[in-house]
Amino acid sequence: MQALKNTAAVRQHNMQLLLNLIEASGPISRAELSRLSGLSQPTVSGAVEGLACTGLVQVQGQGDSTGGRRPVLLKFNAGAGYGVGVDLGGTSLKLGLTDLGGRVLHRLDEPTPSPGSGHASVIAAIIAAVERLVGEAGVRWADVLGIGVGAPGATDPETGLVKLAPAVGWDRAPVKQLLCERFNLPCRVDNDVNAAALAELIFGRGREFGDFVFVAIGTGIGAGIVIDGKLHRGKHYAAGEVGYLVIDHAWRPESIGGFGCFESMAAAPAIAREALAAIPELADGGPSGEVEALFELARQGHEAAHRVVDEIARYMGAALANLAVTLDPAAIILGGGVSRAGGILVEPIRRKLKELSPVVPEVYVSSLGAEAGMLGAAALAIGAAKERLLNSV
């Protein structure tokens, strides 16, 4: 429990609350904001005045009269500035310039420098890519209000220190500090799956739920856990490392820091391996090609393909049951490349989950697709930008 130190802290709190309401429910009148927030009308008016100064809220027009003067309607101004999101992957940097509502206005895809080159060269590549993105988009630097980075490793969001990111060969990389120094902008750095979970919360179907788990299934498996509308990070920022869920008693770790049980049974390489073992003629196009081909065959009614998909779905159902009985979330949202299989995978997962867990969350595939990471990074940027703006009035 935090103390609200003074009137200014209460005012910030109220402005943030009203901004959330305007963004979620606008266009909306001051009277309706007062009703929804429980704040008095003068308090609402004062806070709205502050929000208008930031440019984040503007007048939309007038609503229907309920007898007296027609009320002024307020709406969130997504065009008040831009955010830059950087999804740092092992092979590519995916950048997006978005408005403050998360609409992507410009994209950029650059190769990630090889892991051996150290974090300085990767951060230099991020800086160059951000400059190119903003240049190509043709927006003014003064309108860029924040930068967000999703990094493939355990990240301390306070310091922006990426503690360990084997995919890019990092150890204790001061990403936030170096970006702040270069751009002098609000900057946030977080784990990439946490960022994608944030994108679900802000731009995706996670908006409907305060409590959900976003599970990304690709080359590896990780999750972002949202509780009461906030990311739960854990003591070592390792909450959601669900690739390590133990779902089979016979499984033994190959090495410390190697693949975990769940991901060694159900991530893309395992799916490709099982698919090849059952259907040798799939051997073309590399692991992701094999995974896609497997799901396509299963969709066409291929029996062996169906068996493999059902087996994979059983592993996933067990892991999701473990999340369901631990957290009892309202929903589990699947992301990552493997989730694009859609219904052919999700239906048997749902069946397995019902069999194993006394409580069954909704399970569905993210609507954000391959952009979830970049959008999550943009959400970090937008969050940082809003915080700066609210603190400025």
Place this chain on the structure above:
Amino acid sequence: MQALKNTAAVRQHNMQLLLNLIEASGPISRAELSRLSGLSQPTVSGAVEGLACTGLVQVQGQGDSTGGRRPVLLKFNAGAGYGVGVDLGGTSLKLGLTDLGGRVLHRLDEPTPSPGSGHASVIAAIIAAVERLVGEAGVRWADVLGIGVGAPGATDPETGLVKLAPAVGWDRAPVKQLLCERFNLPCRVDNDVNAAALAELIFGRGREFGDFVFVAIGTGIGAGIVIDGKLHRGKHYAAGEVGYLVIDHAWRPESIGGFGCFESMAAAPAIAREALAAIPELADGGPSGEVEALFELARQGHEAAHRVVDEIARYMGAALANLAVTLDPAAIILGGGVSRAGGILVEPIRRKLKELSPVVPEVYVSSLGAEAGMLGAAALAIGAAKERLLNSV
């Protein structure tokens, strides 16, 4: 994010915060409270005045001077009243009358009416037992400030409705409502394992941690999950139903609503079964006798007993690894009858956990023992009492 509706809500918030600080760090001066809370000295003085009116805070004496007048020290007054905790089990009702600091002043143990007799007769038995407890303790009813009940089932703490409690044969039992009607006292009802987790948070080693999981291992297995100093309950109040964790791919549920995977492999009946299979001469004294005898033999170096304990510890290590990688808690606290085995069980669990999880929380046995449930219920009572008192000034 909740709005603080008015000055009264801010005042309540601040009083609660200062009460927590005084309870955790008292005797303490107003100046120190101001420093720790970030609240201004006039705000602290106003709130402390309110707290003094409730009787929850009193003057302890004077501290050392740091130059000027010697500061008045404030302390929590655990003697301001009493709470009644009721741990409702399948076979017995365990009651305790405690002071507001959780010190048990009187205990009572009564048989639980048989499951077939319906919830009305069980609630009547609770009411009679509470009356007997207060009578025997010789305290005035006016000094009993709250009642708490821990129930063996999914419980909605808002309504106090116990939704499903097979151990006592309940379905949608309005426990809170009936107790409130009878005693006209603040009353809280929660799941028994959640209540025990709360006892850990308030009276046990959980105080050191804001984030921990309390895992009760007995006839069944369940957990209470504490995040940011608060119980996480989940969408259907089923968070922490970790008896259903799937830790073996070969496992199949026997029936819907039956035992879960983890508990069917590692709760007391499973341990007794494995122990008997390996060491037939253990067959005496019933399941809990067999479990205790197994651990005693293992402690004495009995090889077969050791093997069984190690196997059980591997199951538990796998389940705890699943909690560790999902939540990354600071600690996992073990409770329930089986946990009393102590080091002979906990050491191999720790080893297994280190092997399976990239993050390793502290693992230890609850210091509250068999009283955790009753103390947790008392903690519910005390929480309800404090809330009523703070709202009265």
